[in-house]
Amino acid sequence: YVLTQPPSVSVAPGETARITCEAANIGSKLVYWYQQKPGQAPVVVMFYDSDRPSGIPARFSGSNSEDTATLTISRVEAGDEADYYCQVWDRTTDHVFGTGTKVTVL
Amino acid sequence: EVQLVQSGAEVKKPGESLKISCKGSGYTFSTSWIGWVRQTPGKGLECMGLIYPGDSDTRYSPSFRGQVTMSVDKSTSTAFLQWSSLKTSDTATYYCARPATLVSAFESWGQGTLVTVYS
Numbered sequence: 001y002v003l004t005q006p007p008s009v010s011v012a013p014g015e016t017a018r019i020t021c022e023a024a025n026i027g028s029k030l031v032y033w034y035q036q037k038p039g040q041a042p043v044v045v046m047f048y049d050s051d052r053p054s055g056i057p058a059r060f061s062g063s064n065s066e067d068t069a070t071l072t073i074s075r076v077e078a079g080d081e082a083d084y085y086c087q088v089w090d091r092t093t094d095h096v097f098g099t100g101t102k103v104t105v106l
Numbered sequence: 107e108v109q110l111v112q113s114g115a116e117v118k119k120p121g122e123s124l125k126i127s128c129k130g131s132g133y134t135f136s137t138s139w140i141g142w143v144r145q146t147p148g149k150g151l152e153c154m155g156l157i158y159p160g161d162s163d164t165r166y167s168p169s170f171r172g173q174v175t176m177s178v179d180k181s182t183s184t185a186f187l188q189w190s191s192l193k194t195s196d197t198a199t200y201y202c203a204r205p206a207t208l209v210s211a212f213e214s215w216g217q218g219t220l221v222t223v224y225s
Contacts, residue, residue: 032211041215089209095153
């Protein structure tokens with residue numbers, strides 16, 4: 001089960017970044033999103049498609065439908081610059097991560 | 107507070123064996139799955155598999171089955187990942203991570219163990 005993300009997304013401060021995660025029928029699965037900054041372990045920024053863990057700003061939101069899940073970061077800040085990964089659990093392959101997206105804040 | 111503390115960086119030669127560790131605290135170790143995640147230099151994340159300390163039930167991802175062995179020591183709340191014969195392609199950072207349930211996100215992560223294999 002392959003989760004395809006765009007390699008990179010560039011966005012100006014204050015604008016909106018949308019990171020997609022594509023796979024057949026991903027809308028039927030629970031999607032999680034992680035943020036990873038250089039030299040650090042990943043951190044969950046979205047549970048169960050669209051639930052934010054405590055401490056994650058409301059600027060982060062998620063959606064999931066049909067063949068695309070999306071992580072949206074509104075009013076982007078310099079501190080949002082990081083790699084982002086989607087992840088699902090599939091009964092055949094257990095936990096699968098997406099290919100990853102590098103978000104650059106211009 | 108849930109904490110996962112991993113063993114330190116390793117430098118090995120091809121063909122050598124290795125066992126790295128991940129010590130859990132702040133939760134009931136035996137009733138929570140532990141996963142291992144590989145990150146190769148400049149690359150993404152790959153789930154290698156998970157182990158349930160309560161009964162050592164293991165679930166290996168297809169790409170890693172037969173390549174590594176996961177184990178636990180409940181008496182010390184420690185999970186292990188081991189190789190019997192390392193390859194240069196095993197060079198990576200290895201994370202242990204804890205999902206709330208088998209199908210949940212990895213909510214807690216260790217700090218990572220860098221394994222370098224070169225001749």
